[in-house]
Amino acid sequence: MVEVTDVVCSLCGCVCDDIVVEVEDNKVTKVKKGACAVGKSKLMGHNRIKSPAIRENGELKECSYDEAIKKAAEILAASRRPLLYGWSSTVCEADKVGIELAEEIGAVIDNTASVCHGPSVLAIQDVGLPSCTLGEVKNRADFVIYWGANPAAAHANHMKRYSYISKGYWTEEGKKAKKLVVVDVRKTATAKMADVFLQIEQGKDYLVFSALRAMLYGHEDVVPDEVGGVSKKDLLETVEMMKASKFGITFFGMGVTHTGGRHNNIVNAIQMTRAAHTHTKFSIMPMRGHYNVAGINQVCTWETGFPFAVDLSRGYGWYNPGELSATDLLIRQECDAALIIASDPGAHFPGESIKHLAKIPVIQIDPFPNPTTEFADVVIPAAVSGVESEGNVYRMDNIPIRLRKLIDSEYLPDEEIMKRILEEVRAIREKEGK
Amino acid sequence: MTELLIKNGVVYDPINGVKGERKDVCIRDGKVVSEVKNPKVIDAEGRVVMPGGVDIHAHIAGGKVNSGRLFRPEDGRKGVKARTNVCRPESGYSVPNTFATGYRYAKMGYTFVMEAAMPPLAARHTHEELVDIPILDNAALPLIDNNWMTMDYVKSGDTDLLAAYVAWIIKATKGFGVKIVNPGGTEAWAWAKNCDLNDEVPYFEVTPAEIIKGLAEANEKFDMPHSIHVHTNMLGHPGNFGVTRDTYDLVKGIKPAKDRQVMHTTHTQFHSYGGTNWGDFESKADVIADYINQNDHATIDLGSIILGDTTTMTADGPMEYSLYQITGRKWTNHDVELETGSGITPFLYSGKSPVNTIQWAIGQELALLVKDPWKVALTTDHPNAGPFIGYPILISMLMSKKRRDESAEDMHKVIFDRAEYCSIDREYDLNEIAIITRGMAAKALGLHEHGKGHLGVGADGDVAIYDMSPEETDAGKIQKAFLNTKYTIKGGQVVVKDGEVVATPDGKTYFVTPECDDTLTDEMMVKLKDKFDHYYSVAFNNYAVQDAYVPNPYEIKAPWRS
Numbered sequence: 004m005v006e007v008t009d010v011v012c013s014l015c016g017c018v019c020d021d022i023v024v025e026v027e028d029n030k031v032t033k034v035k036k037g038a039c040a041v042g043k044s045k046l047m048g049h050n051r052i053k054s055p056a057i058r059e060n061g062e063l064k065e066c067s068y069d070e071a072i073k074k075a076a077e078i079l080a081a082s083r084r085p086l087l088y089g090w091s092s093t094v095c096e097a098d099k100v101g102i103e104l105a106e107e108i109g110a111v112i113d114n115t116a117s118v119c120h121g122p123s124v125l126a127i128q129d130v131g132l133p134s135c136t137l138g139e140v141k142n143r144a145d146f147v148i149y150w151g152a153n154p155a156a157a158h159a160n161h162m163k164r165y166s167y168i169s170k171g172y173w174t175e176e177g178k179k180a181k182k183l184v185v186v187d188v189r190k191t192a193t194a195k196m197a198d199v200f201l202q203i204e205q206g207k208d209y210l211v212f213s214a215l216r217a218m219l220y221g222h223e224d225v226v227p228d229e230v231g232g233v234s235k236k237d238l239l240e241t242v243e244m245m246k247a248s249k250f251g252i253t254f255f256g257m258g259v260t261h262t263g264g265r266h267n268n269i270v271n272a273i274q275m276t277r278a279a280h281t282h283t284k285f286s287i288m289p290m291r292g293h294y295n296v297a298g299i300n301q302v303c304t305w306e307t308g309f310p311f312a313v314d315l316s317r318g319y320g321w322y323n324p325g326e327l328s329a330t331d332l333l334i335r336q337e338c339d340a341a342l343i344i345a346s347d348p349g350a351h352f353p354g355e356s357i358k359h360l361a362k363i364p365v366i367q368i369d370p371f372p373n374p375t376t377e378f379a380d381v382v383i384p385a386a387v388s389g390v391e392s393e394g395n396v397y398r399m400d401n402i403p404i405r406l407r408k409l410i411d412s413e414y415l416p417d418e419e420i421m422k423r424i425l426e427e428v429r430a431i432r433e434k435e436g437k
Numbered sequence: 438m439t440e441l442l443i444k445n446g447v448v449y450d451p452i453n454g455v456k457g458e459r460k461d462v463c464i465r466d467g468k469v470v471s472e473v474k475n476p477k478v479i480d481a482e483g484r485v486v487m488p489g490g491v492d493i494h495a496h497i498a499g500g501k502v503n504s505g506r507l508f509r510p511e512d513g514r515k516g517v518k519a520r521t522n523v524c525r526p527e528s529g530y531s532v533p534n535t536f537a538t539g540y541r542y543a544k545m546g547y548t549f550v551m552e553a554a555m556p557p558l559a560a561r562h563t564h565e566e567l568v569d570i571p572i573l574d575n576a577a578l579p580l581i582d583n584n585w586m587t588m589d590y591v592k593s594g595d596t597d598l599l600a601a602y603v604a605w606i607i608k609a610t611k612g613f614g615v616k617i618v619n620p621g622g623t624e625a626w627a628w629a630k631n632c633d634l635n636d637e638v639p640y641f642e643v644t645p646a647e648i649i650k651g652l653a654e655a656n657e658k659f660d661m662p663h664s665i666h667v668h669t670n671m672l673g674h675p676g677n678f679g680v681t682r683d684t685y686d687l688v689k690g691i692k693p694a695k696d697r698q699v700m701h702t703t704h705t706q707f708h709s710y711g712g713t714n715w716g717d718f719e720s721k722a723d724v725i726a727d728y729i730n731q732n733d734h735a736t737i738d739l740g741s742i743i744l745g746d747t748t749t750m751t752a753d754g755p756m757e758y759s760l761y762q763i764t765g766r767k768w769t770n771h772d773v774e775l776e777t778g779s780g781i782t783p784f785l786y787s788g789k790s791p792v793n794t795i796q797w798a799i800g801q802e803l804a805l806l807v808k809d810p811w812k813v814a815l816t817t818d819h820p821n822a823g824p825f826i827g828y829p830i831l832i833s834m835l836m837s838k839k840r841r842d843e844s845a846e847d848m849h850k851v852i853f854d855r856a857e858y859c860s861i862d863r864e865y866d867l868n869e870i871a872i873i874t875r876g877m878a879a880k881a882l883g884l885h886e887h888g889k890g891h892l893g894v895g896a897d898g899d900v901a902i903y904d905m906s907p908e909e910t911d912a913g914k915i916q917k918a919f920l921n922t923k924y925t926i927k928g929g930q931v932v933v934k935d936g937e938v939v940a941t942p943d944g945k946t947y948f949v950t951p952e953c954d955d956t957l958t959d960e961m962m963v964k965l966k967d968k969f970d971h972y973y974s975v976a977f978n979n980y981a982v983q984d985a986y987v988p989n990p991y992e993i994k995a996p997w998r999s
Contacts (some may be wrong), residue, residue, distance in 0.1 A: 009978040010616070020979045035478060106520055127508050131767035131782070136558065138774025138974035143627060144496065173640075197890050251629065280758075284629040286770070299486035304506045305498075305566050306533050308513035308528025318519025319567060319656075320534075322510050359493070366491060395561060395986075403561035405983055 004032070012042040013092070013389025016046070016291035016399030017158050017165070029410045031390065037266020045387070051414075052372050052384035054383030063382060064168075068415060068423075075342070075366040076427030080435075082340035082364075085110040088329045089346030089368075090303075091293035093396025094406060097417035098302045101344065103426045107432070109316040110200035111338065114299040114404045116311045116344050117328035123261040124300070124310050125290045125324065126269030126270075133276050135252070136400045137164070142171030143284075143402045145396075148184045150272065151208065152290045155192035161290070166254070167196070174248070183246050186211065187258060199241055204264035207231025211238070212271035215218030219244040219278035246282045262325045290315040291399035293346075294389075333359040342366045342424075344417065346383075349374030368420055368429070387415045392416035438477035440465045441929050443900060446486030447907045448755055449871040451457025452891035456868040463484060464898035467928035471894050479931075481902050484923055487871045489548030489899025491890045493878035494666075494703045496750055497538050497553045498577070500559045501779040505532040505820070506746040506767050509783060512748060512955050524938050525571075531747040531820040531850070539571035540938045541826055546901025546922045549889050551882065552577035553617060553666070553703065553818075554752050555681035556773045557584075558975065564946065571941040572932050574889070574897075574950060574991075576882075578616035578666055579608055580752050580777040581650050585625040586965060588641040591651035599651055600658040600997075601961040604951035609981040611948040611990075613882075615656050616751035619647040619670055623778045626754035630755035634670045634680050638943035645670050646687055646776050652697055653688040657677065659951040659995040662883025664698045664736075672707045672756050678721035680847035681708040682728055686736045693734070701881055706800035718792050720856040722799045722893040726806030736881050737807070738814035739799025741795065741831050743823020746785045751821065754778035775972055785821065794849040796822075798856035804835055805861045810872040814881065828918035832874070833912040835865040840912035867907055887947070887993060898929035906979030946987045951995040 010022040023038035024046060034043040055071035056063040068076075081087055082357035087110045090098045100394065105112040116124060140147070147167050154161040162168045170177045185197035185210075194200045203211050205228070214230040217223065221240055228235050243250055253276060259268045271286060279285035291297050300310040307313045312328040314321040325331060332338050333356030340363055348374060349357060360378065367379035370387045386392040391412035397403050415423075441461040450453050463473040506513060509532060516537055518527035527537035542550060550570075555563040555577040567575045581587055581603060590599035603615060621638035622631045628639055635644050653665045669684045671677040681702065695900050702708065711721040729737060749760060754770055757780020761768035764784065771780040784896045786793045800822065807813050815832070819825040834841055838861075845852050845859050852858055865873075879890020888897035903923075905918035921936030932940045969977040984990075 004684065009976045011979060012665040016837065021976045101523075101568075104870065106526060124507070127767075128767070129767065130506055131505075131761075133768065133770040135770070135772035135778075136774045138558075139627060141974055142774060142972055170971075261485055280629065284627065286772070298505065301503055301562070301637055302565075305503050305569060305839065307526065308506060308517070308534045310507050315526065317517075319517040319604050320513070320528050321517075322513065393985075395565060397562070401562070402559055403503075403565065403980055405985075 007409055010405055010409065011018055011389055012038055013044065013294045013396065013406055014042045014045050015158050015294055015299065017160050018037040018294055018396060018398040018404050019160050019164060020404055023247040024139050024409065026409055031409055041159065046390060048170065048390065050372065052376065052382055055384060056382045058380040059129055061359045069325065071093050071209050071383050072420065072423045073427055075383065076431060078340050078364045078366060078381065078427050079108055079342065079424070082108065084338045086329055086332055086338040086341040087112045088341060088348065089115060089344040090299040091115040091296035092345035092387050093293060093417040094396055095298045095302050098299045099306065100418055100421035100425055101307045102303060104421065105315045107425065107428055111314045111327055111332055112303065113312050113327070113329040114303065116296055116300055117295065117324060118330060118351055119257060119327065119353035120260055120289045121291055121311060122266035122323060123269045125266035126273060128188050129270050131275045132299065132402070133280065133286055134274060134288050135399070136402055141165050141169045142175050144182060144252050144404070145174065146244060146251040147183045148186065148253040148412065149214045150186040150253055150255045151190040152254055152256025153187070153193045154290065158283045158290060166252070182248065183323050184244065198363065200235065201237055201241065203232045204232035208259050209263060209264040212268065212275050213240060214238050216271070216275045216278045217247065217407040220273065220420055221283065247281050248283055251279060251283060254290050255287070288400060295396035297399055297401050298395065300402065306434050332355045338363065340364045343375055344368040347373040347375050349377060360371040368417060383420055384414050385420055439929060440473040441898065441926065442473050442476035442480055443479045443486060443902065445483060446481030446902060447483060448486045448892065449867050450488060451868055451872045451876040452885055453893045462807050462892055462900055464929040465550055465762065467898050468888070469892050469894055469896040469898055478787055479737040479924060483906055485903040485905055485907055486865060487546065487901050488875050488892050488896070489628060489889055489901055490546050491875045491878040491884065492547055492550040492812045492816065492825065493814040493881060493952065494553040494867055495825055495880060496553055497550055497819070498535065498570060499555055499563035499670065500771065501781055502532060505781050506534065506537055506751050506773065508767060509748055510768055514818045519532065523538045523941060531824045535566050535569040536571060539573050539941070542937060543572045543925050543927070543933050543938060544921050545828060545919060546903065546925050547573065548899040548927050549574045549808050549884065551613065552884060554616055555579045555610060555612060556752070556777045556779070557606055557610045558773050560856065560982050561986055562611070564611060564982060567946055568988060569579060571943065573944040575944055576613035578614050579606055579610040579612035580616045580618055582617040582620040582652060583777050585775045585968060587652065587857050588638065588643050588648065589964065590823060591647050592641065592643045596651060597658070597957055598961050599800040600655040601957040602965065603652070603655045604659065604953040604963070605958065607914040607949055607951055611946065611982045611987050613947060613949050615652050617652060617665055617666045618668040618777070619756065620648040622670055623752055628771050631755040632670060634683055649684060651686050654689050657691060657694045657699070659840065659997055660694050661951065661995045662886070662949060662993055664693065664701050665748065665879065666701045666703060668703055668751070668753060669708050672753055673759070675712040675714055675718045676709050677708055677710050679704070681725060685728055689732065689734055695883060698736040698881060699734045699860040701736045703738050704821060705803055706742065706822060706983055709799050709803065715792055718795055719801060720795055720799045722802035723857055726803055729807050729812050737803065737804055737810045738816040739800045740784050740816055740818035740822045742797040743827030744786050744797065744852055745823065746783065746789050747820045747823050748781065749784045749821045750779065752777045752779050754780045756780065757782050760784060775968060781926050788848045791849045791851040794852050795856050797848065797857035798852055801831070801841070801857065802858055802861065802937055804873065807865045810869045811877050811880070813873050814878045815873040829916045832870055832919050833916040836870065836915055837910070837912035838862055840865050873927060898926060900926040943989050945989045945991045947991045947993060949993045949995050950986065951996055953958065954997060
């Protein structure tokens with residue numbers, strides 16, 4: 004038995020990196036410290052895609068890696084409008100090869116941000132993002148808002164490691180000396196911990212941000228007695244707490260990005276941060292979901308110039324979310340083949356786009372079976388990044404951390420699979436004289 | 438064995454005292470040699486030949502550069518260029534993607550660029566991007582000044598322990614030297630405040646002046662190739678020239694470990710301002726230039742303005758906030774725990790604006806008023822005063838009084854009474870241009886001892902052949918020649934021919950290993966581990982940049998000076 008310390012979790016955007024596990028006989032046998040229940044489950048391992056497989060007459064038939072990779076390359080090389088999608092639950096090294104492949108075949112490359120914090124990216128492109136690292140929050144924040152986010156369930160270590168419950172240099176007393184405001188449409192587990200819970204009406208986030216902005220700029224007279232289901236009194240109380248704080252932060256989740264108003268909500272949330280900044284130090288941060296969704300946005304940006312929804316069919320990156328994000332492309336029935344890696348559109352995309360995905364050849368690369376596997380035509384199992392292979396990932400605050408390899412695997416890492424597909428595609432295209 | 442002979446070139450190699458001589462350059466296996474036997478021959482046909490360019494200060498890789506790209510798709514769209522058989526796709530103007538960054542520098546004849554600001558906690562990010570920049574050799578300067586460990590040791594006066602920490606953080610980040618950006622001010626910015634040179638940093642009981650002096654002393658404990666590299670306090674504030682001058686005085690008595698400056702101040706244009714507000718704003722380039730002329734312990738780079746739209750970015754968080762308040766444009770901020778911060782906002786430099794006009798004049802005035810070009814490096818603090826792609830404009834300005842006079846006519850009329858610009862007759866010659874674009878930067882960084890910035894025997898086979906005769910006086914033609922080389926040769930390999938990239942070898946990453954006594958390191962480590970146990974959000978064992986991030990390393994050892 005070997006004890007491994009400082010293990011990095013490859014589950015959510017928290018990327019906890021102080022986990023202690025026990026490894027015996029090339030298996031993670033125990034998670035001793037640091038991980039939440041979901042992270043623990045991932046580290047311990049669960050049901051896997053057993054073998055590479057190719058669908059024949061409606062059934063997935065097991066095959067070798069070579070056969071699956073060759074088939075995948077043939078599909079991609081023959082495609083006139085390929086889509087390469089996913090990239091958020093794998094390492095940057097694999098993402099880089101994905102972009103190279105997209106360049107080679109003139110694909111659209113998109114990542115899960117487009118159905119997640121894509122609206123936040125649009126807002127940042129409008130007004131910017133006054134933010135900080137999570138350690139800044141830990142050491143300084145005496146005022147925390149979670150808006151449309153429920154970390155108690157979705158980012159289970161977030162409050163403990165970084166925000167409301169954590170202790171740092173100026174926050175030695177932990178939550179005793181902090182204020183927590185939760186804004187949500189229902190009383191979540193996080194809301195139950197809050198000093199102030201603003202239960203807003205569905206889709207009224209924009210109005211509530213506007214009211215808080217107005218009050219922060221000293222225009223409370225224009226705010227009506229009730230906004231979006233919240234009383235003016237509660238809003239004023241929140242604003243007074245914001246103004247009295249030394250360091251405030253808003254964490255926002257998909258409750259804000261995926262309700263009426265979409266990216267406009269986030270623009271307003273950021274404008275509220277700017278307004279609060281006229282009184283005190285105030286920052287804002289999206290609660291990124293997958294452990295490396297921030298990373299694919301980073302890699303895609305420094306290589307193509309743009310963070311998601313990038314079309315490389317012109318030979319250079321062309322960015323137009325709304326036209327070129329995966330769901331748009333699929334709903335228009337525009338793409339004729341798709342490579343899906345480290346994600347599950349089968350579970351998360353709108354019905355119309357899944358219908359088209361089911362019609363076209365789909366290559367899936369993933370350690371785990373999921374609804375996408377049900378219609379994938381080529382299935383390629385991968386090693387679990389952070390357990391069976393290493394690589395770089397970006398935490399939700401864009402801090403890069405290297406995942407560790409804990410055990411050996413019979414499965415290939417994503418990067419290796421992608422490199423072999425790219426090689427095969429290049430060989431085919433060379434034969435065709437392209 | 439591959440050999441290359443560049444014949445019939447007019448060579449400018451200032452480090453070796455070669456001032457426009459018609460001579461051959463011989464390269465074997467990537468290095469300059471005295472003679473070759475069976476070389477591939479390039480006939481330069483009387484064109485200007487220089488060593489590969491060395492940029493001492495540019496923001497080309499890392500978190501803030503990429504945040505700039507991410508929040509400015511409108512800038513990304515400006516520079517798009519399709520992939521070729523050799524090149525990957527390009528995007529961006531002020532914030533080009535990594536590929537465009539490598540190609541465009543190489544086309545201007547540059548072969549080494551220093552990334553000027555690496556937040557230690559995000560150092561992996563900087564290195565990931567440096568690896569993705571083709572052709573260019575590179576290095577990065579970690580930000581060490583607003584750091585809690587640094588401030589603790591400056592407060593206690595333990596210079597040896599501070600040196601032990603400086604050694605550790607440079608090694609942990611695979612960094613090159615000590616970068617200082619608005620010392621104390623960026624820590625204060627975490628509470629939405631700022632610091633002047635002698636203000637006390639909130640909670641830390643030290644002043645920026647003490648931080649600068651402490652780090653300069655710590656740096657000189659080792660044979661560091663570079664001095665401290667300083668972005669002084671109060672950047673961009675009217676009347677800040679006094680702060681800049683006082684900052685130079687702080688380190689005047691410190692003896693450098695090597696034959697070089699004790700302090701390099703960067704983008705000095707932004708720090709040479711007179712006046713008390715934006716209304717009476719004026720150039721004090723003459724005062725700063727006088728100081729540099731009279732003292733030998735400080736060098737500068739220009740941070741000269743290129744007119745037009747750009748993306749400003751710096752670890753000076755409060756400065757970016759001020760700038761955003763002026764323009765009302767989008768603003769990104771990213772404070773980094775225990776270490777540093779950063780801000781980003783787009784900015785348009787307009788010749789119609791009196792303030793921008795004076796800024797524009799100051800950058801060039803500094804180059805023209807500092808008498809010894811060995812004290813000046815050409816930069817635009819890319820992309821802060823403008824993108825690096827504007828260097829050829831500046832070169833043509835410095836070489837042509839006529840062009841400066843014509844340009845001044847298009848600027849706001851304040852240029853005639855609040856700057857010396859129009860009264861300066863000096864014109865740079867090609868030897869001086871070679872100094873401020875390669876020789877000086879290589880020497881100030883200590884890289885001339887590692888084959889950069891010159892063409893002596895043993896130097897790297899990095900050569901730029903510019904498509905111009907040494908007699909050329911037409912500013913437009915000079916600008917064109919410096920934008921796209923006839924040939925750029927990197928390590929003996931032709932990478933640019935007739936202004937097109939023809940090969941994209943990987944660049945090397947240069948990093949420094951300061952060698953510190955174990956006893957000191959052990960004592961320092963107790964304090965450092967406490968910081969990790971209680972305040973960092975990343976574990977100590979996951980902090981240092983792993984070797985995988987620097988696949989093409991070039992290590993420079995910096996022994997402790999006994």
